[in-house]
Amino acid sequence: MVDERPQFGFLLAALGAAVLAVSVFLPWYGVSITASGAAAAQQQLAGVAQQYGNATFQAGANQLGAEFSSIAGRQLATVSAHDVLKNISVILLVLAGLSLLASLLRLAGLSGLEAGGGQIAVAGGLAGLFVLYRMISPPGAQVDLVSLSLSWGIWLALLSASAIVVGGLLATSDPGRRQTADSYI
Secondary structure, eight states: OOOOHHHHHHHHHHHHHHHHHHHTTSEEEEEEEOHHHHHHHHHHHHHHHHHHOOHHHHHHHHHHHHTHHHHTTSEEEEEEHHHHOHHHHHHHHHHHHHHHHHHHHHHTTOTTOOOOHHHHHHHHHHHHHHHHHHHHSOSSOOOSSEEEEEOHHHHHHHHHHHHHHHHHHHHHOOTTTSOOGGGGO
């Protein structure tokens, strides 16, 4: 009976690599305006209205500015890794592409390929480290006007990088190389 763990490992790594590539384009961060950001926007709007507007425009600007505090803390938009992480998104796409290509070639049974499960697991580990870094250290200068919160796409990227690692490790495990206790006697 042929052990199917290496085949399952390569399949899991290939699926993880495909999901990682897609997750680069999914929402990684939610963008929301902080209370100080809403107050600053309100002050700027009032200043512009006072300098350039008539009484009607100023009254409308004051009414609109009063509503700014209601949007503070709400998520207004999402951004993907591709939007804000130009270099890291390219690195993640390259790592996902290499992992996917190596896994698919191994699944196809091409014996000339030297990339094995260990190399695929390393590529997944590197991708996971990049994702973890961006979870701990979000992009952009930390300003008090807007805040970034982690969105579901970054968690999917971390899960898919983990799937690449697990798949690569499963592909390297070869129970045929292990000896049973009886063979030592």
